[in-house]
Amino acid sequence: MQRISRASIQSKVTFISRYLVIYGLLFIMIAIMTATSYSKTFLSSQTIENALKSFQSTEVLLAVMGREMPPLLQEYEEEVPDLSTSKFVVDALTDIRLGDARSLLGREIPGLDAYHTEILIAGEGTDYTTLPYESPPPEDFFSSAEDKKDTPPEEDIVPEEASVLIYHTHTWEAFLPNLSGATKPNEAVSHDETKNIVNVGAMLKEELLKYNIQSQHVKDNVATELKERNWSYPDSYKASREIATEALAKNDKVEYIFDLHRDSVDKKITTTTINGQPYARLFFIVGKENKFYEENLRFVTELNKKLNQEYPGISRGVFQKSKAQGNGLYNQDLSEKALLIEIGGYANNNEEIKKTVEAFAKVFSEMYKGDMEVNAQ
Numbered sequence: 001m002q003r004i005s006r007a008s009i010q011s012k013v014t015f016i017s018r019y020l021v022i023y024g025l026l027f028i029m030i031a032i033m034t035a036t037s038y039s040k041t042f043l044s045s046q047t048i049e050n051a052l053k054s055f056q057s058t059e060v061l062l063a064v065m066g067r068e069m070p071p072l073l074q075e076y077e078e079e080v081p082d083l084s085t086s087k088f089v090v091d092a093l094t095d096i097r098l099g100d101a102r103s104l105l106g107r108e109i110p111g112l113d114a115y116h117t118e119i120l121i122a123g124e125g126t127d128y129t130t131l132p133y134e135s136p137p138p139e140d141f142f143s144s145a146e147d148k149k150d151t152p153p154e155e156d157i158v159p160e161e162a163s164v165l166i167y168h169t170h171t172w173e174a175f176l177p178n179l180s181g182a183t184k185p186n187e188a189v190s191h192d193e194t195k196n197i198v199n200v201g202a203m204l205k206e207e208l209l210k211y212n213i214q215s216q217h218v219k220d221n222v223a224t225e226l227k228e229r230n231w232s233y234p235d236s237y238k239a240s241r242e243i244a245t246e247a248l249a250k251n252d253k254v255e256y257i258f259d260l261h262r263d264s265v266d267k268k269i270t271t272t273t274i275n276g277q278p279y280a281r282l283f284f285i286v287g288k289e290n291k292f293y294e295e296n297l298r299f300v301t302e303l304n305k306k307l308n309q310e311y312p313g314i315s316r317g318v319f320q321k322s323k324a325q326g327n328g329l330y331n332q333d334l335s336e337k338a339l340l341i342e343i344g345g346y347a348n349n350n351e352e353i354k355k356t357v358e359a360f361a362k363v364f365s366e367m368y369k370g371d372m373e374v375n376a377q
Contacts, residue, residue, distance in 0.1 A: 120297070121304055123283065123317035125269070132283065132319060132342060135264035136233050137172055137189040137223075145191060145223035163368075164208060164215035164256045165247055166201045169240035169331075171222045173197040173262045177349040185264045188346035193219055200343055200353055201260050207361035213368055216254065218247045237327045244331055256368075257338040259331065263345040270345030271352060272313045280344030280352040282307075282360065283316035287340070289328035295336035303339075303367060311359045 117131050174190040174197070176182050190196045198219050205217045225239040226232065240259070248254055263270055263283075270281050284300045286293065300318055307315045322328045332338040343360075344353050 118288075118320040119317060120286065120320050121301065121318040123281070123304075123308065123315045124272075124313040126283075126317045130265065130269050130316070132285070132316075133264045135185045135188075135346070138186060141172065141189055142223050142227050142233070145221060145227045159214040159216060161253065162214040162216040162251050163253055164213060164258065165218065165244065165251075165254045166204055166215055166258050166260065167218040167220075167240060167244050167247065168197050168201060168261070169222060169236050169259050170261055171196060171198055171220070174346075175262065175344070175349065175353070176347050185346045188264075191221060191223065193221075197260055197262055197343075199350075200262070200357065203354055203357045204258070204260070204361060207357055208365070211361065211365035211368070213361075213365060216247060216251060218243055237329070237331060241331045241334075244334060248334065255335065255337055255371075257331070257335045259338075259340045261340065261342045262348070263342045265345055267345060267347035269316075270348055274311050274314060277355060278352045279311065279314055279359065280348040280356045281314060281316050282341060282343045282356055284318045285330060285340040285342065286318060286320045287328050287330035287332045288320050288322040290330065290333040290338075292333055292336045292338070296332050296338055299337045300339055303364065306363050306367065307360065310363055314356065314359060 119126060119128070119131075171193070172189045172191065174182075174188045174192075174195050176188050178195040179188065179190060182188055193199060193202075201217050201219070205215045208215050220243045222236055222239050222243070225243070226235060229235075229239070231239060244257065244259075248257075272279050272281050284304060286297055286300060290296065297318075304315050304318050321330075330338075330340045332340070341360075343356055
């Protein structure tokens with residue numbers, strides 16, 4: 001019979017003790033957070049969330065179990081990480097990844113926090129140097145928002161068969177070629193819906209009609225909503241959620257929800273040439289925190305693939321954001337087929353954008369037709 005040495009036993013006891021301490025600390029933190037809920041004081045931390053998710057990792061569990069069952073490590077050698085206790089604890093409890101300077105510098109250097117944006121599907125030329133960038137409007141922009149008009153807006157007339165909802169969280173996002181005197185990304189803003197992203201929504205509605213797809217286009221000025229509630233820019237998605245929810249209440253046939261935006265990076269990144277014609281490139285954002293995350297991801301993955309197959313290079317890819325960088329939800333819990341679509345950038349012109357909208361409508365209509373055939377079976 002093989003005897004187990006005292007040193008081996010001591011090593012196993014030490015290893016188990018370390019993880020019992022870690023788990024114990026996590027239970028204490030959770031208990032504190034639960035207790036504070038009775039006094040209506042809530043603790044919320046991305047670091048705590050990341051720590052908990054680290055312990056849910058399949059790879060980490062394999063590494064821990066493999067310490068006690070060596071054959072398991074041999075079977076899943078490629079999947080199991082080199083689990084250094086100190087490295088693991090630092091990563092889990094501080095969200096600083098040793099060997100990745102972005103995880104530390106992203107908190108200290110303005111703009112570098114974009115590293116939190118994860119590239120799920122990289123389009124042509126997409127890497128961490130070409131990540132999407134959101135440029136907030138000037139501070140005095142919201143104070144200039146017009147009050148609501150007394151007459152109901154045109155979009156309140158909802159098509160009976162509308163299965164697509166188009167709306168805009170950042171209605172002010174405009175395009176420099178449409179604005180006189182504006183030259184910088186943060187100057188590409190306007191309340192005029194013929195010059196901003198709302199016009200792109202109108203283009204999409206018109207193109208979808210060519211494929212007999214009815215859509216409801218909500219044009220409510222979110223800047224006005226923020227001003228009336230005395231809310232600020234970070235509350236944009238809270239305001240647009242009310243708008244989208246109200247629109248959905250008027251039509252229970254809506255299945256697809258599109259929140260249209262435009263990016264704030266250079267034109268060389270947001271533009272491509274396909275068959276000798278210029279197109280504004282688009283991309284998709286998936287909110288990591290929404291309950292329909294898996295469903296939305298499957299939908300956008302297929303759509304993105306078909307777009308690049310028919311129009312090579314038109315998509316910059318699919319990106320994922322958590323609460324650490326961005327909203328994290330993006331109202332995508334309102335439908336299993338809710339998309340945040342960024343079409344072009346601040347420097348793209350109407351011709352480039354129109355071509356991309358036409359391409360998107362064509363590819364989407366093919367998927368839409370497929371969905372209808374499946375539902376009819």
